[in-house]
Amino acid sequence: MNHNQTTEETQERATLYALGALSQHEARAFEVHLREGCPVCQAEISQYESVTGELGLAAPAVPPPAYLRELLVARLEREAAPPATAPAGASGTPLPTPVRAPSSVRLYLPWAVAACFAALFAFSYRSIRQIGQEIARQQERLVALQSEGEQLKTTLTQERMRVQQLDQVRSVLTSPGSRVVLLAGQGSAPSASGAVLWDTHRNRWLVTASLPPPPVGKAYQLWFITTAQAKISAGVIRTDVTGQSFTIIDVPSDVSKQVAAAAITLEPEGGSEQPTMPIYVLGRVG
Ligand SMILES: [Zn+2]
Secondary structure (H helix, E strand, O other), rough: OOOOOHHHHHHHHHHHHHOOOOHHHHHHHHHHHHHOOOOHHHHHHHHHHHHHHHHHOOOOOOOOOHHHHHHHHHHHHHHHHOOOOEEEEOOOOEEOOOOOOOHHHHHHHHHHHHHHHHHHHHHHHHHHHHHHHHHHHHHHHHHHHHHHHHHHHHHHHHHHHHHHHHHHHHHHOOOOOOEEEEEEEEOOOOOOEEEEEEEEOOOEEEEEOOOOOOOOOOOEEEEEEEEEOOEEEEEEOOOOOOOOEEEEEOOOHHHHHHEEEEEEEEEEOOOOOOOOOOOOEEEEEO
C-alpha cells in the first residue's frame, strides 16, 4: 500500500535502506514496495540516491561505512532500553512506567543518520574538492612544463645553431689568411649591419648580417661587386624572424680574384639577375 505523505517511518526506512542498514528481509520488502510505485518512498529514496551516488562517485575506493550500522544499532538499543528504575512518586508508590512511544526512536534516527551522512558527505566532498584542486594544479604544471619544454627545445636548437656558427666563425678567424669585410648600413637601412669572414684557404664567405625582417614576397640577395663594377649574384640569403642571417657562400675562384666589394639588396623572393632594389649594406673588400 502506498503512502500518502512523508512520515518518520518513511524517512527512517528510506534512510536505512540507502545506507544498507536494513535487514535483508526488510530491504526486499522495501524494494517490493518501491516497485509497486509508492511516490512518497520513491521520493525519499531518490534524495539519498543523489547523495549515495555522489559518495560512490567521489570515493570509489572507500568501502561503505560498515560502522554506521553498528553505530545505529547501538544507539537504537540505548534509546529503546527502559529506565533501570522508575522514579518514585511523592507518596512512595511507583509511578507507572511511561510507555515509550516507538516514534521517539524514529524521531531520533533520521537525524542521526542525516548527521552521519552530512559528516561523511562533507568529508568526501572536501576530499573530492581537494583532489580536484590537486588535479587542476598538476594539469597547470604539466601545461607550463610542456610550454617550457617547447621553449627550451627551441632555445636549445637556436643555441646549438649559434654554437655551430660561432665555431665556424672561430675556425675562419683563426685560420691564416682569413679576411674580414665589414658591411655598413646604407641609406635605406642605416641601422643594418653585417660582416663577411673570408676563408681564403677554402675560398668561402661566412656572411653574417643584421637586417630589417624582409617584407612578404621579398628576400635579401648578396652581390659580389668586382673592380669593374660588375655585380655578380652570390645568392639569396635567409634571415630569421628578427632579420638575423648567417650564410656560407662558396666564392668562385675567378670572382675571388676581382671582387672589390660586397653588397646586400632587397629583391623579389627567389632573387634577381641584377640588383633592382637599393643597397641595404655595403662593404669594401680591402
Ligand atoms: Zn511508501
